[in-house]
Amino acid sequence: MSLGFRLIATGGTREFLLSNGVHADLVWKVHESRPNIVDHMINGEVALAINTPFGKSAFVDDTYIRRTALQMNIPCITTLTAATACVEESGR
Numbered sequence: 235m236s237l238g239f240r241l242i243a244t245g246g247t248r249e250f251l252l253s254n255g256v257h258a259d260l261v262w263k264v265h266e267s268r269p270n271i272v273d274h275m276i277n278g279e280v281a282l283a284i285n286t287p288f289g290k291s292a293f294v295d296d297t298y299i300r301r302t303a304l305q306m307n308i309p310c311i312t313t314l315t316a317a318t319a320c321v322e323e324s325g326r
Contacts, residue, residue: 240259272302282309286314
């Protein structure tokens with residue numbers, strides 16, 4: 235079943251999604267390579283960001299992602315609770 239959009243996710247998130255039967259294309263973290271998630275946001279390829287960073291190393295990516303989302307007027311969900319609520323509500 236197609237919902238009319240595609241998912242992109244960084245490595246760990248993509249692995250989790252795939253293991254649960256959800257297809258997602260790989261996107262690089264800011265510090266990994268280019269084009270990365272921020273590049274995709276700037277290019278208008280992202281309509282919604284779900285950014286739930288974990289650990290100290292995620293701080294840099296988190297800052298760039300949230301700042302870019304704000305600048306590009308992209309809604310940004312920052313907790314798993316909010317992401318779950320969003321997905322459950324859209325499925326109704």
